Amino acid sequence: MKTHKITRPLSSAGVHLVLGGYTLLALFPILLILINAFKSRAGIFDDPLALPTAETFFLGGFEKVIAKSHFMLYFGNSLTVTLVSLALILLFGAMAAWALAEYKFRGNRLLALYLAIGIMVPIRLGTVSILELIVKFDLINTLTALILVYTAQGLPLAIMILSEFIAQIPKELKEAARCDGVGEFKIFFQIILPLIRPAVATVAVFTMIPVWNDLWFPLILAPGEETQTVTLGVQQFIGQYVTDWNSVLASLSLAVIPVLIMYMIFSRQLIRGLTSGAVK
Structure with missing residues (x-):
């Protein structure tokens, strides 16, 4: 009985971990596009993963x-x-x-x-x-x-x-x-x-x-x-x-x-x- 009680939370955590990883993988390209859409060209190529700052924020696009x-x-x-x-x-x-x-x-x-x-x-x-x-x-x-x-x-x-x-x-x-x-x-x-x-x-x-x-x-x-x-x-x-x-x-x-x-x-x-x- 104790084995079943321990296994269920672990299996549930594993499922949530896999689903969470897949969610991040699917949303990452969209987030990358949205982040870089508000940055200057130099900001995009210098650090594409960084959030827009006062220096890189740009709405020209x-x-x-x-x-x-x-x-x-x-x-x-x-x-x-x-x-x-x-x-x-x-x-x-x-x-x-x-x-x-x-x-x-x-x-x-x-x-x-x-x-x-x-x-x-x-x-x-x-x-x-x-x-x-x-x-x-x-x-x-x-x-x-x-x-x-x-x-x-x-x-x-x-x-x-x-x-x-x-x-x-x-x-x-x-x-x-x-x-x-x-x-x-x-x-x-x-x-x-x-x-x-x-x-x-x-x-x-x-x-x-x-x-x-x-x-x-x-x-x-x-x-x-x-x-x-x-x-x-x-x-x-x-x-x-x-x-x-x-x-x-x-x-x-x-x-x-x-x-x-x-x-x-x-x-x-x-x-x-x-x-x-x-x-x-």
Whole structure:
């Protein structure tokens, strides 16, 4: 008995130590960017790990990014693409997950397998075909092209996660609603969606980050001045011979803000979504 009492605190401390170390490792690059964004170029290269002081404190990078570049346009493009893609992924993903989990029809398993393949095969392998299709529909250098690609990219994972959660909802709840004359759309929007909020938050966070940080498709499908996203717009401060590190770090600091805000909003639901499977 004494051995068990001693082992449990030690194992718990070991788990917390590992998680704490991983947290520091994950947050270190973000902290390094934020710290150096408020320092002069000399302060960055002299001691990149030091906090800004009265001598090294410098806001020139933020002033150049906001006043002398089109950063706010790029930021708005990224925000538009991310939010619209996220809304479409959550809506269509939840509806498709409801259909796969609730209704049994011929080809149900084959369709689920097809969507699972969409998770395993990177969408970038089809870049040439996607580019040809976008050019054919005259969508090059438009935000619509990015929204369509990101929606297709995020749907397989969203459907897989949401269908698993929907399958765990008791059938009696849905049958009772049908017996009361409630239509399928009302059952889905008024009963199912509120019950799978943790899963929706999980999908939202895991979908938003790759879309917001992506450089590949904006560079290929929307490289125009009016359609550039944040990740692509930051590249203008990186030259072949000279790099404006103050502007680069300031841009990256501003670009991190939406991701942090969204995580703080959905963090509780995200944790519930990640741990619900273990609890059950």
